[in-house]
Amino acid sequence: MLAATAATGTPVPTESPVPMDVQEVVEQMNSNASAEEKTSFLLEYLMAQREPLMNFGKTLLIALIVFLIGRKVISLLLKLLNRWMERGGVEVSVHKFIMSLGNVVLYILLIFCVAGILGVGTSSIVAIIGSAGLAVGLALQGSLSNLAGGILILLMKPFRVGDYIVATGVEGTVRNIDIFYTRIVTTDNKVVVIPNGTLSNGNIINTSQEDYRLLILDFMVGYDADISKVREIILKLMEQDGQICQDRARSVNIDKLNPGRVKLQAKAWVATENYWDVRYRMLEKIKEELPKQGIPLF
DSSP, X not given: OEEEOTTTOOEEEXXXXXXXXXXXXXXXXXXXXXXXXXXXXXXXHHXXXXXXXXXXXXXXXXXXXXXXXXXXXXXXXXXXXXXHHHHTTOOHHHHHHHHHHHHHHHHHHHHHXXXXXTTOOHHHHHHHHHHHHHHHHHHTHHHHHHHHHHHHHHHHOSSOTTOEEEETTEEEEEXXXXXXXXXXXXXXXXXXXXXXXXXXXXXXXXXXXXXXXXXXXEEEEOTTSOHHHHHHHHHHHHHHOTTBOTXXXXXXXXXXXXXXXXXXXXXEEEEGGGHHHHXXXXXXXXXXXXXXXXXXXX
């Protein structure tokens, strides 16, 4: 230790052991000793701490090596998982979710291993993560609701990527199902981002889940129109269309009697992927053919 003389009050080195307490080192470095004495004291202190520092350096090096090797192992495991899901034909949305979740879980395990090597207690890490998780959970309640909704959508599969759905007042083709949000592309090529929490708690109309859809065409004629003739014309148009299912029932019936006009409804089955093409084509044919036959439309 350094001791001060009674005459000068200047600290001078003694032959006692160098202090190992950090607080003592700080006090000595803030004393009135000369710069040379402080430097000498600091070097002696560092030499005394050589073995602990070397041990810590070795531990730190081992932890770094384990971390680097762990990253390589995680990358390899994720590649194997990705290849397995591709071969198994796992749905794109589920595929992405599992890959993201797997990446997070594996890195958390790696951090636990590295912390254990460095001597950090796993119970301390768990307590810190728990406290942080509680604080983040309270701050991000909406996001957690979206996360739960995303998991429900991926598990229950009310729709998939590529399906045409109607939900929350929006309709379009599903582009992506992420953990928190679902992206829908409308028919005019707008991208609508909908929170999964809202989707999972609302009504969803999936128009792509079944192979066939019932095509319903509404049109109006006058009260003087011959309904039998109208029915014959429309059924013939349906028969001539190659994309309308001929082995399923087709019909043309009066749907409603309005003042001054009669509302009719034509029904036929079409393959889901052909629905819109057939709809637009049939409406055009009805508009052209009925006036030719002397039956005006209203």
